[in-house]
Amino acid sequence: MSFKPNSSLVDRVVRSPNCEARRDGPRADILLLHYTGMQSSQAALERLCDPIAKVSAHYMVFEDGEVIQMVPEALRAHHAGVSFWAGDTDINSRSIGIEIANPGHDWGYPDYPDHQMSAVIELCRDILARNVIPPELVLAHSDIAPTRKQDPGEKFPWAKLYESGIGLWVKPAPLAFEGAPSKWLRQGDNGEAVATLQKQFAAYGYGLPTNGDYDALTKVVVTAFQLHFRPERVDGVADGSTQTTLRALLAARAMLPKS
Ligand SMILES: [Zn+2]
The missing domain is CATH 1.10.101.10 (PGBD-like superfamily/PGBD)
Known part of the structure; x- marks a missing residue:
């Protein structure tokens, strides 16, 4: 059974059975970005639609920029896992999840191709135009599950997304920054x-x-x-x-x- 995609940017609907109603009604207020973390993006798509794996996301963006929708935006998909943000632990109920095809840190972590990032930016802009998602709630999987997840990782172009009107971001202070208070803190310190x-x-x-x-x-x-x-x-x-x-x-x- 198929469904009508939420976005005109969707190239293909591949329905995932791994979804249900959201806790607080159909609206989402978090946009959560991932990488697939598997060697093959086709295998990742199959896993995201496998009832035994029980995982899913609303969208997947392939390396060549193809956009797949697996779950309607109004439903709760299974991409956040055990997670926390600002007091809430059911991030799946509040979020729209995009899986970005990339093998990830375990498999050499290649650069994100430009045309894939263009497709991600277009899709994010489209989602933000149709949903009330504040800039600070465009998050990385690593933000909400830092003990388990690194995705989408340090190569993901958050600055470029910000310049396109997606998310909240500030220009990082230079590494050599010595402004006050700049005492470095590290594991083992206390006080x-x-x-x-x-x-x-x-x-x-x-x-x-x-x-x-x-x-x-x-x-x-x-x-x-x-x-x-x-x-x-x-x-x-x-x-x-x-x-x-x-x-x-x-x-x-x-x-x-x-x-
Ligand atoms: Zn993830």
């Missing part, structure tokens, strides 16, 4: 500065309790932040550039019109 940093990540939405210890979870959250917002060096160390970029992002979000 007030670590607690302040943890509060800032949690204020943005990351699932990070404030305990004042730069523990393993703090390191993975810093890594997730870097994958999305400061991709030049992804090492889980809260250097001056990372801290400054995080504060700039919080300031940019505070400037957004209230929706």
